[in-house]
Amino acid sequence: MTLRACGLIIFRRLNAGLDSKPQEIEYLLLQTAYGHHHWTPPKGHVDPGEDDLQTALRETEEEAGLKTKDFNVLDGYKKEIKYKVKNIPKTVIYWLAELKNCNTEIKLSDEHQTFRWLNVDEACKLAEYQEMQEALREAHQFISTNK
Template identity: 30%
Template structure:
């Protein structure tokens, strides 16, 4: 029996620093990823991705200047697929707010990283997303 994978959605967020793009990475324990979270029943995946970015980082007004193209991971973990879009955040401070559910921030750290530095921190599943985003921007 094939069980349909659950879908999460997120955004590879970039920002210009010193004439180059840097990628926003978030850390939980020793695992780095882009902002993402579960798509609620009936929710549009892009709307879910935007909601998750705001909930996890407080960033708003993302510029999807490269359109709404996305990439998806192969199923992983407990039959989950992650869909990622690419957007620029030209302004706004990243803040990792305390979540009601956890009583602490969902992520422990964030970093704006150059492509090569980000490449060294990511697992293969997320590296493929970074590579895809790098080709778009």
């Protein structure tokens, strides 16, 4: 049996449309309120009858309070991460989504204790796991080459 989870790597652009300043891209990471208190983008397990993207959208709304009207899912980016949790294989699929309004409020569920908006280097430091760091760097590269 393989556990399956899906989520969104959410980013926002600061200084968008301001020619005087370079755009800054920040990623949303949530810190769990349980266990090791690790940091990840919003994600969760697939419910019966759901497809992967539906799961990612539902979990993002449940964990961060962001509805589909708050962001755009980018075409062309999908990352699958495989690892083991207590010796059980797990697959997590992430899509990339851009927040439409960089000031949209994040409303955490009780599964998380805090959140941060971070540049890619800061996000990778907090993410700890190499697979998650690679996903964030690949997402950043995708954004940079698909403006």
